[in-house]
Amino acid sequence: MDVYGLIGNPVGYSLSPPMHEAAYEALEVDARYVTFEPPADAAAAAVESAATLGVAGLNVTIPFKQGVLDAVEPDPLAARIGAVNTIDFTGERVTGHNTDAAGAVRAFDEHGVSLSGTAVVVGAGGAGRAIAFGLADEGMAVRVANRTESKARDLAADLRGAGESAADATGHGLDALADLLADADVLVNATSVGMESDGTPVPAGALHGDLSVLDAVYRPVETRLLRDAAAAGATTVDGAWMLLYQGVDAFERWTGREAPVDRMNEALRSRL
Ligand code: ATR
Numbered sequence: 001m002d003v004y005g006l007i008g009n010p011v012g013y014s015l016s017p018p019m020h021e022a023a024y025e026a027l028e029v030d031a032r033y034v035t036f037e038p039p040a041d042a043a044a045a046a047v048e049s050a051a052t053l054g055v056a057g058l059n060v061t062i063p064f065k066q067g068v069l070d071a072v073e074p075d076p077l078a079a080r081i082g083a084v085n086t087i088d089f090t091g092e093r094v095t096g097h098n099t100d101a102a103g104a105v106r107a108f109d110e111h112g113v114s115l116s117g118t119a120v121v122v123g124a125g126g127a128g129r130a131i132a133f134g135l136a137d138e139g140m141a142v143r144v145a146n147r148t149e150s151k152a153r154d155l156a157a158d159l160r161g162a163g164e165s166a167a168d169a170t171g172h173g174l175d176a177l178a179d180l181l182a183d184a185d186v187l188v189n190a191t192s193v194g195m196e197s198d199g200t201p202v203p204a205g206a207l208h209g210d211l212s213v214l215d216a217v218y219r220p221v222e223t224r225l226l227r228d229a230a231a232a233g234a235t236t237v238d239g240a241w242m243l244l245y246q247g248v249d250a251f252e253r254w255t256g257r258e259a260p261v262d263r264m265n266e267a268l269r270s271r272l
Pocket of ligand 1: 151201
């Protein structure tokens with residue numbers, strides 16, 4: 001039996017165990033997915049222990065996404081983002097990946113959203129960094145807006161340093177949102193605003209019908225931002241899709257098999 005898992009602190013509310021175990025059941029993979037809560041300063045030790053115990057794969061969440069970087073060989077995207085959310089122990093080396101970027105990109109793809117033109121990413125924390133790099137790699141011009149403007153500017157500089165496709169990335173405060181959105185094609189909320197509350201980081205008046213909007217928040221599934229976006233005629237993609245596709249990407253990386261996406265989605269949505 002293969003053991004997969006999640007390290008985070010806390011991990012009690014994670015939806016990854018039912019999502020991955022639904023996939024194992026559907027494909028008759030002999031595996032279990034368990035959660036671990038190591039002490040916050042023990043990221044590297046946790047990775048080494050998992051390797052010693054023969055764990056096949058780990059997802060990584062707050063507060064360990066940066067801390068595990070030193071204990072794995074990050075792929076180029078995870079290294080640029082500066083955070084790892086998926087560790088693969090099945091190869092010769094322990095490798096680190098960031099499937100949040102792919103999760104956001106695939107959530108848009110599966111909703112028929114073409115990732116060209118200009119994207120506005122609100123938030124410059126871990127999720128914002130992953131999504132901004134994912135969209136820039138698709139060739140989008142990325143504008144980052146963040147409450148702490150200096151973090152948005154720093155992320156934009158990192159994006160510009162990462163390659164030609166991101167040469168025009170810019171960083172702003174939240175007060176610039178209305179201007180930034182006027183001619184934008186894609187909007188992503190990568191802040192925690194709207195999580196278990198009815199807040200939104202984006203003024204409703206700045207939204208319009210040519211936008212496709214992803215909210216990385218998935219509790220609640222229908223956030224105020226998504227309601228406002230739908231009312232403005234925008235295409236909406238809820239955060240459970242991003243959560244699903246980051247899990248799908250991890251499953252496929254670990255097992256080398258095509259994920260049973262519908263079964264994983266059912267397991268996830270029935271618990272939200
Ligand atoms: P995650 O890994 O989920 O991205 P994080 O790294 O703690 O978490 O980042 C949280 C993001 O939400 C940041 O962009 C943060 O803005 P600051 O950089 O200014 O802290 C944003 N955020 C959190 N609470 C917010 C609020 N009340 N209003 C606006 N932005 C907020």
